[in-house]
Amino acid sequence: MNLHFKIGLLSAISMFGLSFNAYAETSPQELAAIAKIVSLSKDIPAGDAAFAVVYDPSSAASNADLAAIKGLIGDGYKAPKHMFKLEAVPVDNVSGSSAKILFMTEGLSGDAQKKILTRGVANQALTVTTSLPYVEGGNCVLGVDVGSGVKIIMHSESYSASKLNFDSAFKFMIKEI
């Protein structure tokens, strides 16, 4: 392995690393928070639950987030009341998903977000993301961001349209917009 090849390889790894880290993929803490929040909803029956990660195959950020969540969930993720089973759903196929949890990955376009929310409303499914602008834009019900603190926001109209029922005490403790 000559020097130039090594440098090139390191550069590639470095670039990949930089580009990989440039996306705010879902963290273990965020998935744990989502798992607990889901247990506060009566709309998702306890037990095995399909956790549909909706992604855009053409978006690097979306693919990276999908990969991160795959790594976290693996063969199954034990939530307080559920066992999450991951389903990777391309955004163009979301209308056929029967999952009650639709997770919106990073890097989705506005149209893609709307398409997912439309499915969530039709199927009384929870749309959730770690990308808060989706919620602020009215295209997702619930946003969870765990950084130096825990930020949880809920889009009130989307929540009502999706006919979801969350623990009332929880709703007093989050930001509704």
Next chain:
Amino acid sequence: MKNIKLLAASLLVSTAITGVAQAQTIDYGMMESIFGEPVTASATGKPQRASEAPVSMEIISQEEIRRSGARDIPQILRRVAGVQVQRSYNGRADVSIRGFNKPYANRLLILVNGRQVLSDSFGQANWAGLSIGMDEIRQIEVVKGPNTSLFGFNAESGVINIITFSPIQDDISQAQVKVGTQEHKEVNITHTAQFDNQAVRISAGELDADGFNRDSMTGMSAATSTVDKKNKNDWAGRRVNVDYEWQVNDASNFRAQVGHNTNNVRQMIPFAIPSRSNNDFDFAHLTYATQNKYGLWNANLYKVSNDSPSGTTGFENDLMVAKLDNLFKIGTDHSIRVAGEYRDNQLSGAIVGGVDDTFDLKLLAPSVMWDWKVSDQWNITNSVRYDHAAYTRNANTTFGPHTNANLFDRTIEEFSFNSAVSFKPTATDTFRASVSRGLHIPSLIELGGSTQVATTPTSLGFTGDPGLETERVMAYELAWDKKLPQHNMNFRSAVFMQKAENLLDNKVSVIAGPTVLLTFDNFGDSDTWGAEFGFDGVHNNWLRWGANYTYLNTDDQAGKGLLYEDAQPNHQVSLMAGFDHKNWEFDTDVHYISSYKSKLTNAASTITVEDIDAYFVVNARAGYNVNDNLNIAITGYNLAENHREWALGKISTGPSGANTLGRSVLANLTYKF
């Protein structure tokens, strides 16, 4: 009875129109794990994250209680900045927040799951009278400053709301044995049985120990010659508590709690007079919570009985409280809580004149709270409550200067409020400015007591004064909380000013007979300002630590002999640390309290003062986890020095003794099953 019917009707209506939402009571454990911090409803009545509460409050967790090895709740409260704990005996302490502590302190409201547990006869907390065990406590919420507008008239200086574990959500089952110095013997057992949507937790305990430290007793010879050891020294109690919870459906939750406690505790009553007090406490508490399209409803109905068969000062106090509140949102930014409270509080027995005499308080109090989230950075909270209290006595008294029953038929009307503005300029900084008006409506004994305690060698009487005015406090506070995540550390600070008027205190006078009369009076006004600073954190993921400092400065206005400006410590420092090493647990807390004066009634039946020297209190615990179920521990209390925290008075009858507090050591074995 009419009010109970109204409450029942409200419950039925609420039940009938439910059906849209999820469980109602706060799942404290789940919420804490989601938000990464404790949650509370004690600040405004609205469930919220502790960091967003518009008041200065601190939350003590079960793990902190367990690791402290605290024998009782006052011991753990000593760790909180702004809280004054003054212990008179091993089993007895008086607690205040931000000053104005006194024997039988009654300016602080103590609740267990929202139920008042203090004796409403005088409004003082009998800590040994709780029917719950320390292991049942999920968290202790300490609200500093007046919160009368939310909780009522004893919340003048603050509120301590003890939240127990939910039988449905938390499976707590363990047995515990403690033995140690001062002949301490204690056993506690707690068991939770969970079924599909119902659960019950039963706990019981028994304790027998000396109220004094034998090695450090002084001045006891005269007393011990006339009073047997058991009467002199005991700190004993027996308790049982049953907590049943039923998740009726996704929208409704029902909880029924009943308990009994009987205890004998050596304590210091008003006038700083030492006394052995026997008390029975019984309670029944029904809670129903539900949600419908009109919001979150909470109904509470409870009865607390306190029977104290103590001869000429014996009494029976029956308190019944019915509360209904509705919390709802308008839009996304406004939360409104509308509440109503009715209480019927009856005091009977020798202390009000005789076994057939009763002094009764009926109180009606509507209140409203409005919480407005103006923006991500700004929040405004306002609450107001109106209290209408009507007192009646059933017969003329035969003793004291106020014999005509009509003198006791009076009405007190007062309002209280809390207003706070919170500003969060960054994710780690919170600033608060608040103003509040708190009340202490005179207690039934302060208003209506009437008993001749002794006739020889001198005539001695104990009476209330039906003309007493309500004690009022205006409080102003600026606070700054900062998280320092890079250092795994939190900082809290507050400066405050309290202007108290019509302060109620003890008075000794002589009336015709002659009789020495122990009574109460409004002594005038007093201003206190102070500051609290505190840090806590975890160093290098192993050392948990905390440090705080409290400064108090009181200025009594010209009046009739107030002594608060000298009677509270100016400086108070607390240091806490704990760490684990393999299966070992080590914890300690150290407290410094500067000197102050203690007011007492002397043998000549006049009120005087004694100096209390500055003192250190050092507690330490070492525990060893034998396995996941078995823990053994040894805990030392007050290891630094023998000291006094109150001066004890002596009246012309009865024994007195010194209250020097000495070292204690307990061995503790806990088995979880």
